[in-house]
Amino acid sequence: MKKTLRILIIILLSITFGIILFLSTFGLETKYFNNLVIKKVKDFNEDIIVELDKIKIKLDLRNLSIFLVTDNSNFIFKNKNFKVNQIKAYSDIKGILKRKSFKLKKISLSLNNVNYSDLKELLIITKPSNLKSFILNNTKSGIITGSYDFEISDKSKIQILRAEGYIQKLNLDLIRKINIK
Numbered sequence: 001m002k003k004t005l006r007i008l009i010i011i012l013l014s015i016t017f018g019i020i021l022f023l024s025t026f027g028l029e030t031k032y033f034n035n036l037v038i039k040k041v042k043d044f045n046e047d048i049i050v051e052l053d054k055i056k057i058k059l060d061l062r063n064l065s066i067f068l069v070t071d072n073s074n075f076i077f078k079n080k081n082f083k084v085n086q087i088k089a090y091s092d093i094k095g096i097l098k099r100k101s102f103k104l105k106k107i108s109l110s111l112n113n114v115n116y117s118d119l120k121e122l123l124i125i126t127k128p129s130n131l132k133s134f135i136l137n138n139t140k141s142g143i144i145t146g147s148y149d150f151e152i153s154d155k156s157k158i159q160i161l162r163a164e165g166y167i168q169k170l171n172l173d174l175i176r177k178i179n180i181k
Helices: 002-025 034-044 093-097 116-124 130-138
Strands: 028-030 048-051 055-060 065-077 080-091 106-115 139-152 158-174 178-180
Touching (some): 002 055, 034 048, 080 116, 106 116, 116 130, 116 139, 130 139, 130 158
Antiparallel strands (some): 028 055, 048 065, 055 065, 065 080, 080 106, 106 139, 139 158, 158 178
């Protein structure tokens, strides 16, 4: 009896470990959450249209949360089309299991080769700051590649924005008619 119970526990732990390993490395691919993610983005801003293919559900072991990830998607904002390499939408485990209580905690975008003139439309809707006004008033052109993280409050508002990346072919006008290319 003890031997059978021990074997059963080992089998259950192995299956659980296998599922956790599979979800954290490969993920489970589905189209089940497409409409839900699109609706949550619409709640954030009505002018954003998101085109998704398939979404993978993955497990983030560091933060003990689940995230949805999709590759090679598009989003359209004010008739400007942005190619997105990857979108990650983080939620808690309860939110994924119960679709009605699904809340996004964080969204990560990875963009490649976006023209500054297209990105300017997105900058206008972000929170006012000195850096934002400097960029909008002094940058003339450039191609931007990078990744952007948005943390979202309960009221579907951006709380924190982290951005990292680089700019190519920058044309910047500074004070006293100094032009940097």
